[in-house]
Amino acid sequence: MGLMGLMGLxxxxxxxxxxxxxxxxxxxAGTVVVTGALKLFSGHINSTTVALGLLLLVLFVATGWGSRxxxxxxxxxxxxxxxxxxxxxxxxxxxxxxNWIALFAFSRHRGHGRPTFSTR
Numbered sequence: 001m002g003l004m005g006l007m008g009l010x011x012x013x014x015x016x017x018x019x020x021x022x023x024x025x026x027x028x029a030g031t032v033v034v035t036g037a038l039k040l041f042s043g044h045i046n047s048t049t050v051a052l053g054l055l056l057l058v059l060f061v062a063t064g065w066g067s068r069x070x071x072x073x074x075x076x077x078x079x080x081x082x083x084x085x086x087x088x089x090x091x092x093x094x095x096x097x098x099n100w101i102a103l104f105a106f107s108r109h110r111g112h113g114r115p116t117f118s119t120r
Contacts, residue, residue, distance in 0.1 A: 023065025027073035032059045035080040
């Protein structure tokens with residue numbers, strides 16, 4: 001492999017690394033934005049709506065940047081749901097057993113939204 005081949009390889013690796021970091025950044029920033037937007041309406045929405053809103057973010061991240069950033073988005077979403085929306089609010093504990101089921105259902109969708117396409 002010549003010098004030009006090595007430079008091309010380095011450029012591809014750099015692009016993949018930067019794409020991965022963009023995915024992680026979108027996962028963190030998206031979780032903050034979606035949680036903030038949903039918190040504005042917290043008096044009018046239930047925990048299922050919150051979970052679905054954050055799940056849409058996980059699917060978006062998984063589709064655009066792969067499963068690892070989507071797993072980060074999912075884990076952050078679980079923490080945000082627990083801390084900001086499930087009673088007791090402001091603590092990382094859950095009092096109602098039904099909320100454990102909702103939290104478990106949300107956490108099971110970690111990054112499984114990446115579509116696969118086949119060519120014929």
